[in-house]
Amino acid sequence: PSLNEILHLYDFEAVASRILTTETWSFYNCAAGDEISYRDNHYAFLRIWLRPRIMRDVTHIDMSTKILGYYSSFPLYISATALGKLGHPLGEVVLTRAAHSHGIIQMIPNFASCSLDEMTIARKEGQIQFFQLYINKNRDISRKVIQKAQEKGYKALVVTVDVPSVGNREKDVRMKYTGAPPGIQNEKDLNRDQGVLTPEDAILAAEYGCDGIVLSNHGGRQLDFAPSAIEVLPNVIEGLKKSGLLGKIEVYIDGGIRRGSDIFKAIALGAKAVGIGRPLLYAMSSYGQAGVERALQILKDEFETVMRLSGTNMIADICPNMIDSKSLSNH
Numbered sequence: 001p002s003l004n005e006i007l008h009l010y011d012f013e014a015v016a017s018r019i020l021t022t023e024t025w026s027f028y029n030c031a032a033g034d035e036i037s038y039r040d041n042h043y044a045f046l047r048i049w050l051r052p053r054i055m056r057d058v059t060h061i062d063m064s065t066k067i068l069g070y071y072s073s074f075p076l077y078i079s080a081t082a083l084g085k086l087g088h089p090l091g092e093v094v095l096t097r098a099a100h101s102h103g104i105i106q107m108i109p110n111f112a113s114c115s116l117d118e119m120t121i122a123r124k125e126g127q128i129q130f131f132q133l134y135i136n137k138n139r140d141i142s143r144k145v146i147q148k149a150q151e152k153g154y155k156a157l158v159v160t161v162d163v164p165s166v167g168n169r170e171k172d173v174r175m176k177y178t179g180a181p182p183g184i185q186n187e188k189d190l191n192r193d194q195g196v197l198t199p200e201d202a203i204l205a206a207e208y209g210c211d212g213i214v215l216s217n218h219g220g221r222q223l224d225f226a227p228s229a230i231e232v233l234p235n236v237i238e239g240l241k242k243s244g245l246l247g248k249i250e251v252y253i254d255g256g257i258r259r260g261s262d263i264f265k266a267i268a269l270g271a272k273a274v275g276i277g278r279p280l281l282y283a284m285s286s287y288g289q290a291g292v293e294r295a296l297q298i299l300k301d302e303f304e305t306v307m308r309l310s311g312t313n314m315i316a317d318i319c320p321n322m323i324d325s326k327s328l329s330n331h
């Protein structure tokens with residue numbers, strides 16, 4: 001279909017599943033085990049309902065926000081996803097350009113298929129990028145990578161802590177293709193941490209002085225039956241609040257964001273912004289930069305509609321009583 005016929009993010013997925021090689025499709029789409037966490041990442045949003053308010057002035061909607069102090073045109077950023085060149089010859093640079101067109105922040109993956117130089121060149125004046133890091137057991141290697149990222153002007157370091165070893169991704173295994181870039185195939189190379197999916201770890205992160213945390217189960221690609229980020233978000237916010245740490249740390253989530261309403265629900269439950277992975281890889285692989293720009297525009301338009309029809313005209317209006325999350329928790 002032509003790009004104009006693409007109406008929502010699932011359309012990109014359908015196109016990508018047809019045009020990508022089986023190997024690349026498997027790497028992008030796959031998740032761990034029975035893919036229960038992967039599916040619940042989106043399904044969890046379906047258990048949250050909206051509580052629209054009426055007769056409010058919604059002529060002007062301001063969707064803009066700040067992520068670690070940096071402007072973002074709406075509360076979404078591009079999550080780090082490795083190996084962009086599998087889907088498009090220009091790789092992550094395509095996402096960089098689309099991020100700039102839309103005024104949003106991109107997280108550059110440590111295992112990008114473009115070099116840091118390629119991505120730095122693609123970055124426009126004033127454009128903000130963060131750098132995602134897998135910590136190497138050899139801290140000197142990590143130190144050098146961090147130094148280089150700093151020199152190249154990346155504004156924040158996002159440390160991935162949920163991959164002490166690569167999850168059991170069976171679609172990939174069947175392809176006889178691990179999908180993991182060489183550096184992370186050997187689990188001995190990596191630091192042993194736990195992912196941030198509990199209030200306990202969120203509190204520790206705040207105590208250790210992190211400016212922000214991403215609640216994430218890595219798109220369901222690591223530990224199957226790890227809960228979805230949206231599901232643990234209320235508990236994490238509550239835990240931070242009780243410990244008096246909520247003002248000290250910003251909370252982000254990713255996993256299963258497919259609709260503007262998903263963004264709205266996450267903000268209502270206390271997230272500062274949300275990250276998105278696979279849909280942009282699908283859009284990039286199918287239609288290049290124009291595809292990613294269209295995907296972001298669709299999400300922006302959907303989010304604006306939800307804000308307007310819910311009676312909210314700025315991000316600060318999106319508070320817990322704009323949603324009904326009674327059915328959210330499975331437990």
Ligand code: FNR
Nearest residue numbers: 028079080081082160218219254255256276277278
């Ligand atoms: C990822 N993700 C990821 N995260 C990370 O910190 N470093 C990485 O290199 C990668 N690589 C990667 C590759 C692919 C193909 C996917 C799909 C995901 C996880 C990513 O940052 C994010 O957590 C998820 O993609 C969010 O879920 P959705 O939006 O894909 O549902």
